[in-house]
Structures are given as C-alpha cells and as structure tokens.
Amino acid sequence: MGWTYTHRAKGISTLDWYRSEWGDGVIDAAPVGWSEAYIAFKTREGKVLGVACLTRWASKSWYNYGRKEMQEGMGPYIYRCPERILDQLSPVDELYEPGSDSHRWASDWRKRCREYHQKRRKDS
Numbered sequence: 001m002g003w004t005y006t007h008r009a010k011g012i013s014t015l016d017w018y019r020s021e022w023g024d025g026v027i028d029a030a031p032v033g034w035s036e037a038y039i040a041f042k043t044r045e046g047k048v049l050g051v052a053c054l055t056r057w058a059s060k061s062w063y064n065y066g067r068k069e070m071q072e073g074m075g076p077y078i079y080r081c082p083e084r085i086l087d088q089l090s091p092v093d094e095l096y097e098p099g100s101d102s103h104r105w106a107s108d109w110r111k112r113c114r115e116y117h118q119k120r121r122k123d124s
Contacts, residue, residue: 002068003054003056003066003067003068004066004067004068004069005058005061005063005064005065005066006021006063006065007062007063007064007065008064008065014029014030014031014037015028015029015030017029017065018037018039022039022041024042025041025042025043025044026039026040026041026042027040027041027042027048027088028040028084028085028088029085030082030084030085031055032080032081032082033080034055034057035054035055035056036052036053036054036055036078036080037052037053037055037067038050038051038052038053038080038081038082038085039051039053039069039085040085040088040089047090047094047095048088048089048090049071049072049073049089049090049095049106050071050072050081050085050086050089050106050109050110051069051070051071051072052069052070052072052076052078052081052109053067053068053069053070054067054068054078055067072089072095072105072106072109072110073095073096073101073102073103073105073106074102074105075101075105075106075108075109076109079109079112079113079115079116080113080116081109081113083113083114083117086110086113086114089110092106092107092110
C-alpha cells in the first residue's frame with residue numbers, strides 16, 4: 001500500500017480536511033506531530049473504527065499533503081492515537097470476528113496506544 005498525495009489548503013483543520021476527503025463518516029480527527037494523524041470513522045453500519053495515518057508535507061508542490069492510512073484491524077505500527085479518539089471507538093468484538101487477525105491486530109494497537117499514554121503520564 002502506497003502513499004496518496006493531494007492538495008490541502010493552508011489553515012484547514014485536520015478534522016475539516018479529512019471530512020472533506022472522506023465524508024461524514026469522519027467523526028473526529030487529530031494530528032500528532034507533523035507525521036501522524038488519527039481518525040475515528042463511523043461505518044455505514046454505525047460502528048466506529050480507528051484509522052492511523054502517516055502524513056507528509058511537501059510544501060513546494062501543489063500536491064502538498066501525503067497520507068498513508070491504515071485501519072486499526074490492519075495492525076498499524078504507530079501508537080500515539082489520542083485518548084479522546086480511542087474513547088469513541090466501538091468495541092473490537094463488534095468490529096472484527098473474535099480470533100481473526102484483524103481482531104488481534106486492532107486489540108494490540110489499542111493496547112499499545114493506551115500504554116503509550118500511561119507511560120507519558122508516568123514520566124511527567
């Protein structure tokens with residue numbers, strides 16, 4: 001899976017931009033640093049899953065914003081999803097068949113994200 005580059009106007013929020021690209025299913029979105037964004041996305045069935053995006057800015061090009069998105073069931077390897085996004089997600093058992101790879105990967109991703117925040121609080 002590769003990267004998607006498109007134009008992102010200056011000053012548009014991450015939430016507004018992802019809504020303009022992906023529609024009303026985007027219920028929340030947050031950038032983390034310059035290289036990550038996280039989205040809570042509501043499916044047609046009304047369930048909310050997490051999406052982790054690697055992001056890149058290319059300021060000298062019209063196609064100035066790149067993203068590589070991974071649904072939580074794909075086992076993303078970035079774990080700084082804000083807790084406010086995690087708190088909006090449907091239970092993993094409602095999203096993926098228990099025992100499936102997607103179920104395990106989503107469960108592991110959420111656990112690692114929570115551990116990241118626990119460690120940050122402990123280190124503060």
